[in-house]
Amino acid sequence: MTLSNGRVAAELAVDKSLVERWVAGTVHPSAHNLGRLTEFLARRVPGVTLLDWDRSVEALRDRFGGSGLPPQVTPTAVADWLAHPKVAEVAAATAIDGMKVTGFWRTTRAAPDMPGRFCHDYGMIAPRSDGPLYCEIGVFSSRLSGWGMIAGDQ
Template identity: 40%
Template sequence: MALFVHFHEKLTLVLKALSMSRGRLAAELGVDKSLVGRWASGVVTPSAHNLENLTRVISNHCPGFTMLDWDRDLPGLAGLLGVAAPVSGHGVAGLHDAPDSLPLPVLEMSRLTTERRGHAYEGFWRTTRPSVMMPGRFFHDHGMVRRHENGLLQFKVGGAGLLFDGWLLPAEGQLFAILFDTVGQTPIFVIWNGVPLSKASFLDGIVMAAALNAARTPSAYPIVMERIGDLTGDRAADDATCAELLARDPLAPEGSIADDLKHHLIRDIGPAAAAAGLGEMFLLAPITSTLSRGETIGGRLVG
């Protein structure tokens, strides 16, 4: 049926036009929020009964909306709702709604994994990374990981006016971060080793980014991230805490980084280092020597 062609995109368009969250829709329908999430991600489509109830709820906010309107194409539906039609045909989301340029299966998988495991990574965090431009110095980015209404983990870190904003996509026990450097106007990629326990407390991984020099030199280097606080559940209060963290000076004081952490972040890389047994052939973050760890609720089990 034409009704279910790109249904998830149509539902996303409707929710955006009505400024309605998935949680609010679920409450008005009397169903679990995860079900609405699966509809919106395209994993499943509503049953006839649920579609009828969904249409009824939408008509309460958009008088005249009927079951027949689901058969409209996206531009036609957008016109009915009085909003701009999606440009790409892959949804109406922007940076803060959903990364719609990624292949749909990636987003579906990430949303499903986030639904099961996203809570382990939500919280306030501090990164430690070596400076590419200031050899021997380190930076701390501060920020927040929180589940967005689109079902993905939003990742926002930075300091002193430098902001990295994007998404954490969990897959196969790892976290793939896609961030946007709002100063350099370039994307940044991080792969983190995930944790199997219910609450991550420390993560390690590798950054791939363009250095902030004149040539924007492609660079890769290790990074770690430690939990410094938990979310309160009050979004306004958590946003205020995140804003305070983002305002902090990111340059770590000299001598403040422990020697074992320095050894992890600054390594000898290349054939000579590998042959001498002093380093690695390639820059790696192997699970066999990962620093990533977590804990159960209450900290009764750590590992």
């Protein structure tokens, strides 16, 4: 079963950002919304009840026919992340100039769901001991985090 956050939000008449916070585990649905969510799912998966929410994550995944997450492999060296001839050059530039971009940042970009309007993302760039910079950026409950490196003047 595949459902988008937007579809669930529309069906339950709640804000999409609330559904995103449920998915991320930041907040849990209220008793009222959990009941509505259960009714919504029961229309798609016969036999779903409020008791299903007491199951483990693995049991819920099996109940709704989800697949397991692939094992996470985290490369330890910068060169393991990218197979690119310029990796050594970019890693060296990051080691030299990384502190110049460290700090808190605000971006301005076109708002994807509001034509003609703009939104701001707020982010942080911090040094890491293993080479690349730690980057986190987001707006409201949408967050992206990962690593970055300096390439040229970018």
